[in-house]
Amino acid sequence: xxxxxxxxxxxxxxxxxxxxxxxxxxxxxxxxxxxxxxxxxxxxxxxxxxxxxxxxxxxxxxxxxxxxxxxxxxxxxxxxxxxxxxxxxxxxxxxxxxxxxxxxxxxxxxxxxxxxxxxxxxxxxxxxxxxxxxxxxxxxxxxxxxxxxxxxxxxxxxxxxxxxxxxxxxxxxxxxxxxxxxxxxxxxxxxxxxxxxxxxxxxxxxxxxxxxxxxxxxxxxxxxxxxxxxxxxxxxxxxxxxxxxxxxxxxxxxxxxxxxxxxxxxxxxxxxxxxxxxxxxxxxxxxxxxxxxxxxxxxxxxxxxxxxxxxxxxxxxxxxxxxxxxxxxxxxxxxxxxxxxxxxxxxxxxxxxxxxxxxxxxxxxxxxxxxxxxxxxxxxxxxxxxxxxxxxxxxxxxxxxxxxxxxxxxxxxxxxxxxxxxxxxxxxxxxxxxxxxxxxxxxxxxxxxxxxxxxxxxxxxxxxxxxxxxxxxxxxxxxxxxxxxxx
Amino acid sequence: xxxxxxxxxxxxxxxxxxxxxxxxxxxxxxxxxxxxxxxxxxxxxxxxxxxxxxxxxxxxxxxxxxxxxxxxxxxxxxxxxxxxxxxxxxxxxxxxxx
Numbered sequence: 038x039x040x041x042x043x044x045x046x047x048x049x050x051x052x053x054x055x056x057x058x059x060x061x062x063x064x065x066x067x068x069x070x071x072x073x074x075x076x077x078x079x080x081x082x083x084x085x086x087x088x089x090x091x092x093x094x095x096x097x098x099x100x101x102x103x104x105x106x107x108x109x110x111x112x113x114x115x116x117x118x119x120x121x122x123x124x125x126x127x128x129x130x131x132x133x134x135x136x137x138x139x140x141x142x143x144x145x146x147x148x149x150x151x152x153x154x155x156x157x158x159x160x161x162x163x164x165x166x167x168x169x170x171x172x173x174x175x176x177x178x179x180x181x182x183x184x185x186x187x188x189x190x191x192x193x194x195x196x197x198x199x200x201x202x203x204x205x206x207x208x209x210x211x212x213x214x215x216x217x218x219x220x221x222x223x224x225x226x227x228x229x230x231x232x233x234x235x236x237x238x239x240x241x242x243x244x245x246x247x248x249x250x251x252x253x254x255x256x257x258x259x260x261x262x263x264x265x266x267x268x269x270x271x272x273x274x275x276x277x278x279x280x281x282x283x284x285x286x287x288x289x290x291x292x293x294x295x296x297x298x299x300x301x302x303x304x305x306x307x308x309x310x311x312x313x314x315x316x317x318x319x320x321x322x323x324x325x326x327x328x329x330x331x332x333x334x335x336x337x338x339x340x341x342x343x344x345x346x347x348x349x350x351x352x353x354x355x356x357x358x359x360x361x362x363x364x365x366x367x368x369x370x371x372x373x374x375x376x377x378x379x380x381x382x383x384x385x386x387x388x389x390x391x392x393x394x395x396x397x398x399x400x401x402x403x404x405x406x407x408x409x410x411x412x413x414x415x416x417x418x419x420x421x422x423x424x425x426x427x428x429x430x431x432x433x434x435x436x437x438x439x440x441x442x443x444x445x446x447x448x449x450x451x452x453x454x455x456x457x458x459x460x461x462x463x464x465x466x467x468x469x470x471x472x473x474x475x476x477x478x479x480x481x482x483x484x485x486x487x488x489x490x491x492x493x494x495x496x497x498x499x500x501x502x503x504x505x506x507x508x509x510x511x512x513x514x515x516x517x518x519x520x521x522x523x524x
Numbered sequence: 525x526x527x528x529x530x531x532x533x534x535x536x537x538x539x540x541x542x543x544x545x546x547x548x549x550x551x552x553x554x555x556x557x558x559x560x561x562x563x564x565x566x567x568x569x570x571x572x573x574x575x576x577x578x579x580x581x582x583x584x585x586x587x588x589x590x591x592x593x594x595x596x597x598x599x600x601x602x603x604x605x606x607x608x609x610x611x612x613x614x615x616x617x618x619x620x621x622x
Contacts, residue, residue, distance in 0.1 A: 046618035048606035081621070095618045342620065343613045355612040389621070421604025426615060426622075451622060476622065478604040509622050 060114040067499035072461040075517040077105040081510035082157040086133040094138035094344040100156035117184040119156040139284035158203035162516040164238030181521040195240035198230035206259040212236035219254040227251040246304035258323030258332040266296035267317035286348040287340035335360035335388035359385035389454035403467040420449040420478035427451035444493035449479035483507035
């Protein structure tokens with residue numbers, strides 16, 4: 038018997054949807070730009086069965102991939118579960134067999150040794166293949182036309198880490214992918230394996246090193262010369278797992294570390310800088326300027342995730358769980374292990390920010406992310422009182438001038454992660470579209486927003502309407518027509 | 525000659541609904557104070573207008589403005605409402621990317 042009635046957050050708009058869908062020639066308000074040919078692929082989660090434990094993290098949700106396929110102004114939608122061994126085992130048993138987030142000691146004995154991954158974080162198009170990514174396992178290959186799951190992928194046996202990041206970086210100059218796995222040698226190991234994979238999908242370089250303590254290394258920064266590796270406050274141990282706890286706890290006494298390693302360097306070349314309590318879950322961009330390495334990112338003062346509680350039992354602090362766009366500068370000539378931090382904007386933003394990926398690792402100007410503008414109206418009579426818990430704007434943050442331009446989604450909607458799509462034929466930074474999913478709480482449906490990135494104040498140029506609620510994504514990526522063998 | 529058929533239950537209920545809707549119109553016209561407690565915006569819109577019964581998203585509703593304003597789901601039924609009472613910590617414990 039499937040029963041979600043005891044899950045306090047899985048209600049109303051946030052209830053699981055639990056179906057796969059195809060919608061051909063979606064309803065559109067406005068006009069879809071005809072130069073957008075390819076697909077907007079989203080990866081997130083939908084609970085097939087309720088979590089086994091009430092305090093489990095939302096990151097345990099079963100992976101669900103969905104795609105808006107754009108072709109000459111027409112958009113088709115397709116949504117499928119990622120059919121992992123875990124999904125199949127649960128479905129066969131008609132219940133949730135897997136316990137706390139990344140803690141196999143809490144699983145039903147019948148699934149001991151089975152791949153626990155849920156593949157719910159980031160879609161990736163690389164070397165002509167579509168993948169789902171989740172940082173606790175290898176990538177899973179997906180058929181880009183049917184969205185059916187093919188299975189785990191290890192780059193012809195050359196990728197040795199047992200895990201693969203949800204945030205690989207593709208160098209726009211060389212086409213190489215810089216990627217890594219942490220807890221690379223197995224559960225509760227402090228090993229990171231860093232890889233370079235060429236655009237054909239061949240592993241060309243591997244460097245193995247250890248981090249100062251076992252922690253979540255969710256994202257990295259990339260420059261043309263260096264890889265930037267943030268390590269911060271989340272801690273774990275085998276003892277903790279055997280006590281039946283969720284994988285991560287937050288330890289506010291741990292300093293944050295940032296490792297800088299030359300892209301052609303070895304493990305001995307890595308230099309660790311040390312800073313105060315911080316959480317850099319996602320990055321925006323990095324660059325090397327002379328002897329300085331610069332990282333810009335939406336950074337939290339403390340633990341952003343209440344479902345990974347403090348190890349000392351102290352309460353989660355919502356005020357400190359706000360991300361601000363900051364710049365960290367690391368001086369490779371410095372004698373000490375400190376670095377500087379600047380807050381670039383005084384407003385807090387969603388930490389799911391993006392840049393024009395053609396400028397990744399290079400000097401750049403614009404960052405895009407969602408934020409809450411409390412001065413904008415929200416129609417709680419139609420949408421429900423969400424206590425201001427809506428991201429109602431996408432912003433383009435100009436890092437050169439400190440100015441911001443905004444897109445407002447309307448008074449019944451909330452926006453998920455933004456994505457930037459370059460305009461065909463243009464190489465100018467920021468010339469293109471911002472695209473992202475809006476949850477319309479009044480109409481109980483999801484709407485894909487497309488707006489001109491240089492004219493955000495003008496509103497959207499098109500909304501692709503789904504006649505239902507689509508699952509919440511973690512990350513979405515635009516994939517051009519020529520990146521994948523689309524039918 | 526057309527044979528007189530007995531009234532069906534659905535027809536009977538729809539006639540009753542129309543009578544009740546009419547009664548509700550009268551009640552609203554004379555009971556704005558009560559309505560204000562439910563929806564001040566609706567009271568403002570309802571001034572100098574003729575109430576009508578409309579359908580929106582397959583649900584009947586009483587539009588007191590005569591201008592077919594959108595359907596307002598009752599409190600507790602709006603899609604964001606079921607999580608409104610949660611603390612920030614409880615809300616973010618599951619809904620961190622909405």
